[in-house]
Amino acid sequence: MKTLWPYLRIATALLALAALARQLTREIASAQAATTEWGRDIPTAVSNFFSFFTTLSGLIAAVTLLIGAAWMLRTKAKNDTEPRWLAVLFTFASTYMITTGIVYNVLLRSIPSHSATEQWTSETLHIVLPIVMLLDVLFAPRRHPLGWTTAFLAVILPLAWGAYTLIRGPFITDPFTATPYWYPYPFLNPQTSSWLSVGIYIAVIAFGILVLASIVVWIGRLRGRPLHWPSEAT
Numbered sequence: 001m002k003t004l005w006p007y008l009r010i011a012t013a014l015l016a017l018a019a020l021a022r023q024l025t026r027e028i029a030s031a032q033a034a035t036t037e038w039g040r041d042i043p044t045a046v047s048n049f050f051s052f053f054t055t056l057s058g059l060i061a062a063v064t065l066l067i068g069a070a071w072m073l074r075t076k077a078k079n080d081t082e083p084r085w086l087a088v089l090f091t092f093a094s095t096y097m098i099t100t101g102i103v104y105n106v107l108l109r110s111i112p113s114h115s116a117t118e119q120w121t122s123e124t125l126h127i128v129l130p131i132v133m134l135l136d137v138l139f140a141p142r143r144h145p146l147g148w149t150t151a152f153l154a155v156i157l158p159l160a161w162g163a164y165t166l167i168r169g170p171f172i173t174d175p176f177t178a179t180p181y182w183y184p185y186p187f188l189n190p191q192t193s194s195w196l197s198v199g200i201y202i203a204v205i206a207f208g209i210l211v212l213a214s215i216v217v218w219i220g221r222l223r224g225r226p227l228h229w230p231s232e233a234t
Contacts, residue, residue, distance in 0.1 A: 009069035016062040019124040038173040057096035064093035087144035095213040101130025145224030154213035
């Protein structure tokens with residue numbers, strides 16, 4: 001497992017980056033082919049693409065997997081655990097990606113995607129990558145135990161993304177419907193539901209991320225060095 005794991009990480013990261021690159025090129029091509037002024041805005045199409053949490057979590061996971069694979073290959077002759085900063089990075093990436101998979105398959109799978117989305121890119125980012133990140137949590141060798149503070153820190157980025165989404169939304173024209181607002185996910189759209197509903201969704205997702213991050217940290221503590229943890233794991 002120690003020998004094969006870095007190559008699993010590399011293969012998964014390259015597949016994820018290919019899916020993201022393919023989806024981005026289709027978003028740009030869709031904008032170029034649009035017949036309306038709001039649909040032809042390529043900068044908006046690109047910024048919308050990077051405003052999806054799936055995109056952000058996919059990028060973070062892919063980069064983390066590549067960094068983790070490089071570290072494993074560089075230190076393959078050793079048996080020490082991964083450095084603390086890498087363990088923190090994997091905790092964040094795994095939590096975000098697993099959350100993405102759960103939210104998509106529970107809340108969004110039945111909602112039709114727009115024409116620029118291909119099935120293989122969607123399945124890669126919403127099923128394959130979350131599963132691999134979960135497997136990494138459970139089975140990746142040389143795991144480093146972390147303190148519980150890491151779980152709370154994992155919530156910061158999703159909350160910042162949620163604030164960015166709500167602030168940006170009213171200023172963007174939907175490139176497909178021409179409505180004077182755009183939100184990446186229906187449950188974050190206060191124009192079609194209510195601010196109370198949006199607030200509840202954000203609170204539930206933030207709590208879910210905290211729970212998932214705590215589970216990831218807990219597993220890392222069990223798999224790391226259960227008998228003699230370093231001081232930062234207390």
